[in-house]
Amino acid sequence: MNPVYIARATEVAARSLDGEMMIMSAKDSTLFTLNQVGTVIWQSADGKTTLAEIVEQKIYPEFEVDSEAALKDAESFVNNLASHGILVISSDPIIARTAQGGPR
């Protein structure tokens, strides 16, 4: 299976409140709330660590889940976030892009 690299999209604002990650898609003003596991995946989405590594290192030990099932769930989770444009998925490492914007 190809490695899955994930990175946070550029046009989003995110903030952790009570251990839940709140993410606003700045493009269409949609708000997403992630639970603790989702928050860990989001925070680890650096474009350099594969999803399998994230699950193995951060999810499996901390949340005591079956690692194979956890990876499957994590895959559908990141695909869902990607379909909303707030996460980028690639089979290669993702290099950070700079955000655009000008004065208003």
Add this chain to the structure above:
Amino acid sequence: MVAERQLLHIATLGFLHAHDTAHGSPLAAPWEQGDVMGELAATVGQEVIIEIGGMPVQVRSESPEFLRMLEDRYAGFLNPEADPIFEFDIELVAPRRITEEDDVAVRFESGRWLIERGDLRAEWEPVSRCGRILQSPNPYSLDAVLRIIHSLVLARQGGLLVHAASAVCSGKAYLFAGVSGAGKTTISRLAPADATLLTDEISYLRVDDGGGRGRGYLAYGTPFAGELAKIGENVQAPLAAVYFLQKGSENTIEPVKSSEAARMLLENVLFFAHDPELVGLVFESACKLVSCVPVYRLTFVPDESVWELIA
């Protein structure tokens, strides 16, 4: 175990296009265009300065009659001495009936902000701080323009316009948010005699740096009225609490955790521009507010006793 539905909660924000047309049909009043034009010759270049939330906006019109209408509409919020942050020329045009489907469009293009709705068109340059508004002689179109201008200015300052009632009691401001019918008008009407109504419809919040006393928020009165049809008092007070309202069979009050509070607050924030940078700033402002102001869910029986829970 790590099922996707548990990982992710999605809420699409209101971000309120609908609320802006909630005040009935602004152009229902039959203005005789001839009357307005007849007044044009009398005086040229008159102005009023409307100060809301401590931010003065000057509007000029060649029609003294229209300016008198504005002076009447914004009584209590006029400050002729203020130094305006924006100056607008209003050009009056014939009325056009707008429909429920008329959505407001706000965008930044070629160095200027543009607002378009069925009944109005406005544009201004942030650099020169000057602009113009095309509308018919009614006060409602200008209301909409002012709300949008203030929402954009506040976005950069960490402030918010919220679809909520607010009132001052014993020197502290309380904000009451909720969907239409949740009780904003009711709770405003039930306020004790010594309470001051800031608004029953659109609350105005600015960051209060408090001269080093720690970060908080100030709630300002607004002339934007809802069902009570009574404009707010032009005063300000530190924001002490935010309540999300619902009517029930008994009075109960329970704290709301920050993540849920942020979500509920954002659903009631008025913001009109599809501008990714500013939307991000509004999101940050809402998260900061719920981190430093207590937020409660208030279920209430519609009688005066509810105010004993509040102040």
